[in-house]
Amino acid sequence: MSDKQLLEGKVIVVTGAGRGIGRATALMLAANGAKVVVNDIGGSADGSGADQSPADEVVAEILAAGGEAVANFNSVTEWEGGQAIIRSAIENFGRIDGVVNNAGNLRDGIFHKMSEADFDSVIAVHLKGSYNVSRAAAPHFREQGSGTFVNMTSTSGLIGNFGQANYAAAKLGIVGLSKSMALDMQRYGVTSNCIAPFAWSRLIGSIPTDSDEQKARVAKIQQMTPDKIATLAVTLCSDRAKHVTGQIFGVRNNEIFLFSQPRPIRSAQTSEGWTPETVLDRVLPAFESDFYPLERSGDVFNWDPF
Structure with a gap:
């Protein structure tokens, strides 16, 4: 274990912690002194199936390194699942100090062919799942006057990508959810921030590789x-980051980004009021030079991070 216990005494839940970003986060939290609830149902990339071994393996790794952790296999998609995940923290470690909402699934498809089931499944895991677990933790955070939410968003929602209407809607919804949690709970010393990660995982293993590019x-x-x-x-879960809330960060290899948030950039006003014709003649031409192009994440982050 690390000599510097940045998170000593803290109890943190990580959802989707059996693999990828969640696993790495759980291990690093524990290495910095946190007691970790490793939540994962062990499903496939599309969210189907269940396997307890990924969460159990992460817990075993933490214990072998001298840390403290327990596994939890409840689904974030259910209200009671969120409650049970937080109860696991309370029952095993006596408190809850942080939630890392990382659980996710992917069911990509071009919009005009996307099924209702595929849309609902992705919304349920990412957006509703983040709500369920965060809502379960919120009363504890309020009572103790502290707490941290770290929510995983994506440039698929912040910027855009092909074939990910469900995922993009969920991930941009998480941004709104995170900001609302930050605003509503700031009086209780609670922080809420988003991270848009760039990292290889099985959830992006579906990216097409049809061309050399x-x-x-x-x-x-x-x-x-x-x-x-x-x-x-881990940084956002520490007391030294208690002044950081309501922000959207990105991480791409060794780069850390702070994202802008929507604010008005142009305005048009008339004392007579607008008609469709005057909007077409005056407003849209005036705004056009500031319109955002239909870009994908890869179009904006087009430089080599290595």
Whole structure:
């Protein structure tokens, strides 16, 4: 274990902690002194199935290193699942200090072919799951006057990507959820922030590799290891980051980004009021130079991070 116990005495839940970013975050939290609830149902990338071994293996690794952790296998998609996850922290360690909402699934598909089931499944895990677990922790945070939420968003929602309407909607919804939690709970000393991670995991293993350009992009992503994201998640859980709330960060290899948030950039006003014709003639032409292009995440982050 690390000599510097940045999170000593804290109890933190990590959802989706059996693999990838969640696993790396759980291990690093424990290495910095936190007691960790390792939540994972062990499903496949699309959320189907269940396997307790990934969560158990992470717990075993933490225990072998001298840390403290317990496994939890409840689904974040259910209200009672969220309650049970937080109860696991209370019953095993006596308190709850942080929630890292990392659980996720992918069911990609072009929008006009996307099924209702695939849309609902992704919303249920990412957005509703983040709500369920956070809502279960919120009364404890309020009572003790402290607590931290770290929520995983994505540039698929912040910027855009092909074939991910469900995922993008969920991930941008998490941004709104996170900001609302930050605003509503700031009076209780609670922080809430988002991280948009760039890291290889099985959840992005579905990225197409039909061209040399796509293959090269995937090869670069595969070099972005989950521990890079875990570092920022651990940082945001520390008392030294208690002044940081309502923000959206990104991590891409050794780069850390602070994202802008929507604010008005142009305005038009008339004392007579607007008609469709005057909007077409005056407003849209005036705004057009500031319109955002239809870009994907890869179009904006188009430089080599290595």
